[in-house]
Each structure stands twice: as structure tokens, then as C-alpha cells.
Amino acid sequence: MAKIKKYGTLPLYIVEDHNEVVPFIHRAIGGKYLPMSDIIFVHFDSHPDLLIPAELKADDIFNKDILYESQSIENWILPLVYAGHISHVVWFKPPWCDQITDKTIQFDVGKCYSTGFLRTSCKESYFVSETLYRPVEKLLNRKTLALTVITVQPTNWQEKHPTEQHNGEHSNKEETCQPVNKMALTAEEDCRKNSNVQSQGKACEGDMKRKCVNGENSTSDKCQITQDTECPTKKQRLDIPQHGSHGNSSQDSLSPLSAIFVSKLENLFEDFKDRHIVLDIDLDFFSTKNPFKELYSSRQFQLLQELYTYTKPADDTDEAITKCVEEREAQLCQLKQVFLSMGDNPERIPKHERCELIQTLVDDLKLTFGDDGVDFGLLHDAGCTCDDTELPHHVSTQEEITLLIDSVQELLCHMYKPTIITMARSSNDDYCPPDQVDIIQDQTLEILQDLYLKLNLTASY
Structure with missing residues (x-):
């Protein structure tokens, strides 16, 4: 509610x-x-x-x-x-x-x-x-x-x-x-x-029909509103230290x-x-945060990145990019099927060209989460974020x-x-x-x- x-x-x-x-x-x-x-x-x-x-x-x-x-x-x-x-x-x-x-x-x-x-x-x-x-x-x-x-x-x-x-x-x-x-x-x-x-106080304009007054004869910078409520312009706001973060008197420094x-x-x-x-x-x-970096250890995340490694297109042509997309689709589809299968049977790793790497990753995860504590669906979601950029973490x-x-x-x-x-x-x-x-x-x-x-x-x- x-x-x-x-x-x-x-x-x-x-x-x-x-x-x-x-x-x-x-x-x-x-x-x-x-x-x-x-x-x-x-x-x-x-x-x-x-x-x-x-x-x-x-x-x-x-x-x-x-x-x-x-x-x-x-x-x-x-x-x-x-x-x-x-x-x-x-x-x-x-x-x-x-x-x-x-x-x-x-x-x-x-x-x-x-x-x-x-x-x-x-x-x-x-x-x-x-x-x-x-x-x-x-x-x-x-x-x-x-x-x-x-x-x-x-x-x-x-x-x-x-x-x-x-x-x-x-x-x-x-x-x-x-x-x-x-x-x-x-x-x-x-x-x-x-x-x-x-x-000129653009944030104060629009459908409320506000008129900014900044003329030469104006005694102060303000926006007049139909409700007669004052709206400070940018200059007025910058003259006031914001949230306690500024203490200098110079407007440029503020x-x-x-x-x-x-x-x-x-x-x-x-x-x-x-x-x-x-x-x-x-x-x-x-x-x-990148929540996956906090969920998995540095070693586990590194193994995940290696498993889901992304190869960029050879060039900028439609043909090269289409080929890259097709290969990436096949890669992600295969890994998704592997981890969905392991969600039903964690002890059995399906046939895959990188089964040794998958085994190493799963063994390490079991040390952290226990034999029955690995969420393989979430693991695949984390893997899909591994391409040429990482989720931001700051x-x-x-x-x-x-x-x-x-x-x-x-x-x-x-x-x-x-x-x-x-x-x-x-x-x-x-x-x-x-x-x-x-x-x-x-x-x-x-x-x-x-x-x-x-x-x-x-x-x-």
C-alpha cells in the first residue's frame, strides 16, 4: 500500500x-x-x-x-x-x-x-x-x-x-x-x-507560467510565480553553502x-x-555497488569472467557484428542450460567444452555456500554481466x-x-x-x- x-x-x-x-x-x-x-x-x-x-x-x-x-x-x-x-x-x-x-x-x-x-x-x-x-x-x-x-x-x-x-x-x-x-x-x-x-531559473518555468525577473532595475534576483511564492534562481542558491559542504564566499568556488x-x-x-x-x-x-563482487570471492568472480569471456566483433560491419551476436547467443545459451541442469542436480556437470573450468568454479563455490547453497540461476545472471565492461562499483x-x-x-x-x-x-x-x-x-x-x-x-x- x-x-x-x-x-x-x-x-x-x-x-x-x-x-x-x-x-x-x-x-x-x-x-x-x-x-x-x-x-x-x-x-x-x-x-x-x-x-x-x-x-x-x-x-x-x-x-x-x-x-x-x-x-x-x-x-x-x-x-x-x-x-x-x-x-x-x-x-x-x-x-x-x-x-x-x-x-x-x-x-x-x-x-x-x-x-x-x-x-x-x-x-x-x-x-x-x-x-x-x-x-x-x-x-x-x-x-x-x-x-x-x-x-x-x-x-x-x-x-x-x-x-x-x-x-x-x-x-x-x-x-x-x-x-x-x-x-x-x-x-x-x-x-x-x-x-x-x-x-534564468529554467527549472522555475513551464506550465506554472513563471516569469523570471532579472532586469537592470530589479532589486533582487527572484522568480515571480502565480502563487506569489518565491523561487530562488541559480545565483541565489549558489550564494548559500549547500548541505554544509561549502564554506567559501566566492561564487566560482561554490x-x-x-x-x-x-x-x-x-x-x-x-x-x-x-x-x-x-x-x-x-x-x-x-x-x-556491484552486488556480485560482494557475493562472490575475487577468485570466484575471476573464474566466472573467464567462463563468460566476451570476444568483440572483428570490425564494425553488419556481418561481423551479426556473427559476434550469434556466437555470444550460443555461448550464453549453453551456459544457461548447464547451470539450469545443475540447479536440479548439483553433483552432475553436463557435457561442455569448458567443463573443467566449470568444475573448478563450482567446487570453490561449494566451499563458500555449502553443497546445497549455490544458486545456479543467480550465478548465470552474474556471468551475463561479464563482458568488456564491469558493473560499476564505487x-x-x-x-x-x-x-x-x-x-x-x-x-x-x-x-x-x-x-x-x-x-x-x-x-x-x-x-x-x-x-x-x-x-x-x-x-x-x-x-x-x-x-x-x-x-x-x-x-x-
């Missing part, structure tokens, strides 16, 4: 697991809050959540009972794209994530004509390693998605983490999907042209984001004017959490007011550390209330 508290007109829905957000969005679409299509989805998370349920038939997207049953925390967004609701996803990721490098790309999501499953034409390794790629000509009823990936890196993060390189700044990785030039995130020249740009980064945001968000925005925040954006200090909280607040100042907000705690599965999730949630709610004044909060967890 959801606990409902009334805070105002902007709906905010908090759940435990991210796939539980989908029913809420479905209820909002076509109703009071959201249109049927052309929604901008702004996603703060340590994970893209852009996978597809492997055996979800595209036609079942429109059967809500099957859809809700098929989805999990990592694969709930693209079904909304195929249903025609979302046209652009902006994934804001913290500095330690490298699943997809910073860029804007465009690709299709559609129905595979030979299998009927939902698949994508994107050649990013993130999709290929999960066997979700299909050539665009093999997809029916295609829906086009623009994906923008941006790393949120506070200005002084690098000096605190000298060995942690921002993967989007100097990446030489070739973009394998069609680039969208009008939203390319290389705005250094625009930054120089707009070096004096200051926030700003957690660089001028170049802010200019990129201004250019990106300008294209979202007069469009409906869903703001989605996973609290593991601020601190995250348990943040309180100082780091506060720095990222301040950066998100600064960032949202430049974005037009969203239509609805969704939030996932992700603590039951340990992706967001359970001992930190409540503090992170409280700080996140504090900045949202500061930005949007009042919220209509539904806490369902």
Missing part, C-alpha cells in the same frame, strides 16, 4: 526497484500529466537501464501483464521507446561509469522479423554483448531513439580522484551509431560565445560544475523547451555524495521544469548501499523541493 503525502502539484513517485516505475509512467501517459509520445526521459543512474528483456516479444509490449512480468531493473526503458512514448533519453552518469562513452547517437528499436523479439540496431558494445543487436533492415515497426550520454563530473572531482579518468572527455572510441549533430556535446566554442550566460559543462547543458536543454520531460533519478547514481564517501548532490542541483537549474519525477532507491538488491540510501534520499528530496518548491510525493516502497 502506497503512502501518499501532499506537497503540491509536481508528482514525484518513489519506488524500491526501477522497473516499478513503468506502471506509474503508463498511468501518467495520455492522461493528466504526459502526452502519448515525444517524451524526453532524463535519467540519473550508475547504469544505463537500456537493455531489452531477451525473450520479450515486441507485440507483448502492449500487453501490460506480460510486459510488467518480463521487465527487470536493467531493461525497462526501451520497451517504452518501442511503444512510441519516448523519443530522447539523456543518461547522466557519475564519473566512475564507462558502459557507454559520452556522445549523442541515434538508433532504432524494433521487432526482429525472424524471431518477433524486441531488438535494436545500435552497434554499441553494451547492446552487442547482450545479443540485442539486429541490422536495421531486419527490424519492423521501428521507433527511432536519440540517446545522449553525459558524465557528471564536478570541477574538483579529478583532483580528489587523480587516477579516475572521465571516460567521455578524451575517448578515441569510434561511434558505431549514427551521430546526431545538432545535439553533439562538443560546445567549447559555444561556451566562449556564451561565457556570460547565467541561469559552483560544482565547470563553465564548459554548463554551456553544453544550456545547448542541450534548449532543444527540450516546450516538451514534456520525465526526470528519473536512481539513488545509486550517488553511490553504487561506494562513495559522504563528501563525494554531497559533491554529486550539489552538482545535480546545479545541473537541474539549467533544465526546464519536468512534468513528473520518478525515483528508485535500489537498496534491496544492494546496488545503492543500504546504509546510505536514506541519507541520499533525504538530500535528493531536499534539492528537488528547493528547485520545484512543492512536490506531490507518492512513496511506494
Whole structure:
């Protein structure tokens, strides 16, 4: 039973697991809050959540009972794209994530004509390693998605983490999907042209018909709202030390984001004017674990990675990528059958070309969990995460959490007011550390209330 508290007109829905957000969005679409299509989805998370349920038939997207049953925390967004609701996803990721490098790309999501499953034409390794790629000509009823990936890196993060390189700044990785030039995130020249740009309180604009007053004759920077409620602009917020993390009087030292980064945001968000925005925040954006690394020992995880090793395509052609997908599908299917069989009979390892490695892994696991304590289904799920990138693992200090909280607040100042907000705690599965999730949630709610004044909060967890 959801606990409902009334805070105002902007709906905010908090759940435990991210796939539980989908029913809420479905209820909002076509109703009071959201249109049927052309929604901008702004996603703060340590994970893209852009996978597809492997055996979800595209036609079942429109059967809500099957859809809700098929989805999990990592694969709930693209079904909304195929249903025609979302046209652009902006994934804001913290500095330690490298699943997809910073860029804007465009690709299709559609129905595979030979299998009927939902698949994508994107050649990013993130999709290929999960066997979700299909050539665009093999997809029916295609829906086009623009994906923008941006790393949120506070200005002084690098000096605190000298060995942690921002993967989007100097990446030489070739973009394998069609680039969208009008939203390319290389705005250094625009930054120089707009070096004096200051926030006009875009978060305070939108359907509440707010008018920002920053004229020469204005005695103070404020947003006048039809309710006669004052909304602080970015400048006012930065003049106040946020959450006790700042003590300097200089506004530049208080700003957690660089001028170049802010200019990129201004250019990106300008294209979202007069469009409906869903703001989605996973609290593991601020601190995250790889739960499999904590479940298994270093040796067990290393054996698992060796067993599920992923070989990249030879080149970027459709033929090479298709061959890679077919080989990866066969590999994962065989291993799934092995571990499903062992779930019924743990003492017998089915015939497999790497049975010696499987035996070594299982023997080691039994030393940890006992003869009957190995969860072979979970073991396969963990193995499927072993490709050319690992699940992110970065348990943040309180100082780091506060720095990222301040950066998100600064960032949202430049974005037009969203239509609805969704939030996932992700603590039951340990992706967001359970001992930190409540503090992170409280700080996140504090900045949202500061930005949007009042919220209509539904806490369902």
C-alpha cells in the first residue's frame, strides 16, 4: 500500500526497484500529466537501464501483464521507446561509469522479423554483448531513439580522484551509431560565445507560467510565480553553502560544475523547451555497488569472467557484428542450460567444452555456500554481466555524495521544469548501499523541493 503525502502539484513517485516505475509512467501517459509520445526521459543512474528483456516479444509490449512480468531493473526503458512514448533519453552518469562513452547517437528499436523479439540496431558494445543487436533492415515497426550520454563530473572531482579518468572527455572510441549533430556535446566554442550566460531559473518555468525577473532595475534576483511564492534562481542558491559542504564566499568556488559543462547543458536543454520531460533519478547514481563482487570471492568472480569471456566483433560491419551476436547467443545459451541442469542436480556437470573450468568454479563455490547453497540461476545472471565492461562499483564517501548532490542541483537549474519525477532507491538488491540510501534520499528530496518548491510525493516502497 502506497503512502501518499501532499506537497503540491509536481508528482514525484518513489519506488524500491526501477522497473516499478513503468506502471506509474503508463498511468501518467495520455492522461493528466504526459502526452502519448515525444517524451524526453532524463535519467540519473550508475547504469544505463537500456537493455531489452531477451525473450520479450515486441507485440507483448502492449500487453501490460506480460510486459510488467518480463521487465527487470536493467531493461525497462526501451520497451517504452518501442511503444512510441519516448523519443530522447539523456543518461547522466557519475564519473566512475564507462558502459557507454559520452556522445549523442541515434538508433532504432524494433521487432526482429525472424524471431518477433524486441531488438535494436545500435552497434554499441553494451547492446552487442547482450545479443540485442539486429541490422536495421531486419527490424519492423521501428521507433527511432536519440540517446545522449553525459558524465557528471564536478570541477574538483579529478583532483580528489587523480587516477579516475572521465571516460567521455578524451575517448578515441569510434561511434558505431549514427551521430546526431545538432545535439553533439562538443560546445567549447559555444561556451566562449556564451561565457556570460547565467541561469534564468529554467527549472522555475513551464506550465506554472513563471516569469523570471532579472532586469537592470530589479532589486533582487527572484522568480515571480502565480502563487506569489518565491523561487530562488541559480545565483541565489549558489550564494548559500549547500548541505554544509561549502564554506567559501566566492561564487566560482561554490559552483560544482565547470563553465564548459554548463554551456553544453544550456545547448542541450534548449532543444527540450516546450516538451514534456520525465526526470528519473536512481539513488545509486550517488553511490553504487556491484552486488556480485560482494557475493562472490575475487577468485570466484575471476573464474566466472573467464567462463563468460566476451570476444568483440572483428570490425564494425553488419556481418561481423551479426556473427559476434550469434556466437555470444550460443555461448550464453549453453551456459544457461548447464547451470539450469545443475540447479536440479548439483553433483552432475553436463557435457561442455569448458567443463573443467566449470568444475573448478563450482567446487570453490561449494566451499563458500555449502553443497546445497549455490544458486545456479543467480550465478548465470552474474556471468551475463561479464563482458568488456564491469558493473560499476564505487561506494562513495559522504563528501563525494554531497559533491554529486550539489552538482545535480546545479545541473537541474539549467533544465526546464519536468512534468513528473520518478525515483528508485535500489537498496534491496544492494546496488545503492543500504546504509546510505536514506541519507541520499533525504538530500535528493531536499534539492528537488528547493528547485520545484512543492512536490506531490507518492512513496511506494
